[in-house]
Amino acid sequence: MTVSTTGIDNLHTVGRNGMHRYNNMDHSMHTGMLAVQNTLGAHHVLWEVNEGEEYLEGDKKTKAGQLVPEEVLIRTFARMDKLAFATAIGSVSGLLFFIATIWLIIKDGDVVGPNLKLLGQYFIGYTVTVKGAFIAFGYSFAWSFLFGWLFAYVRNLFLALYIYRVKKKAELLSLDHL
Amino acid sequence: MTRLGISGDLNVKAENKARQIEEEKLFSGILWLNVKALGLALGLLFGLTIFIATNWLVLKGGKPVGPHLSLLGQYFIGYKVSFLGSFIGFAYAFAVGAVSGALIGWIYNKIVEVRN
Numbered sequence: 307m308t309v310s311t312t313g314i315d316n317l318h319t320v321g322r323n324g325m326h327r328y329n330n331m332d333h334s335m336h337t338g339m340l341a342v343q344n345t346l347g348a349h350h351v352l353w354e355v356n357e358g359e360e361y362l363e364g365d366k367k368t369k370a371g372q373l374v375p376e377e378v379l380i381r382t383f384a385r386m387d388k389l390a391f392a393t394a395i396g397s398v399s400g401l402l403f404f405i406a407t408i409w410l411i412i413k414d415g416d417v418v419g420p421n422l423k424l425l426g427q428y429f430i431g432y433t434v435t436v437k438g439a440f441i442a443f444g445y446s447f448a449w450s451f452l453f454g455w456l457f458a459y460v461r462n463l464f465l466a467l468y469i470y471r472v473k474k475k476a477e478l479l480s481l482d483h484l
Numbered sequence: 485m486t487r488l489g490i491s492g493d494l495n496v497k498a499e500n501k502a503r504q505i506e507e508e509k510l511f512s513g514i515l516w517l518n519v520k521a522l523g524l525a526l527g528l529l530f531g532l533t534i535f536i537a538t539n540w541l542v543l544k545g546g547k548p549v550g551p552h553l554s555l556l557g558q559y560f561i562g563y564k565v566s567f568l569g570s571f572i573g574f575a576y577a578f579a580v581g582a583v584s585g586a587l588i589g590w591i592y593n594k595i596v597e598v599r600n
Binding site: 308310311314376379380381383384385386387389390391393394395397398401402406409410413421469 | 494495498499502506509510511512513514515516555558559580584587588589591592593595596599
């Protein structure tokens, strides 16, 4: 239905019969009202009426609580948010280095953190002090942010390549039937 | 048959448009992380790493055994490079990994929630 009717600008299918969809009466009437508004210049997507409401037939979840295939596919091909992942990794990593430094300061001793201070070889300016803990947080956040962002980017890239490959394969297979 | 007549060209155009809409919808999802699963996974990864690293040094032997790895005892109170220590190390590392993983998942989900 959707394939045949979408794209024909002046064709509006509404209600149960028109959409071949188990809408309730209120939804069926609503599609009719929106269709009238569309003829007057509005741009409502009638197929979105009754989307995502759990109590109806044909909704996103079945009675057993299982997801319908479309929803499963959307979740399967979901992209990773690069900024969110990078920020999360950076924050946690920074926090670990911060706590590691503060812990040694609290423990104290004749020489505070003689081994951890070797981190200064990579984190220029780092020392096992409170100030150094903040410096370590900054460095660690920056490097981990970069790592997290690249990880998410590469993950999304491989997913996109996989989808492209599957799509091309499906297109080639469909040509076999010709 | 006037404008409503479904000619071949129009049908193909409609099919292409519908397919494009379907594809866009299909790839519009943003990944959400399972906080518990990520915590458990990272906890096991950290724990097993310490467990294997410790036992590897124990099996290799030498005098003293694992002088550098034993520095972990500064953070993991009671940890030693020994067979018993590998279990203590596993427990500590599992806890650190689980908390880190859960925190990563929680922060990620919060940011995704705000951005979408």
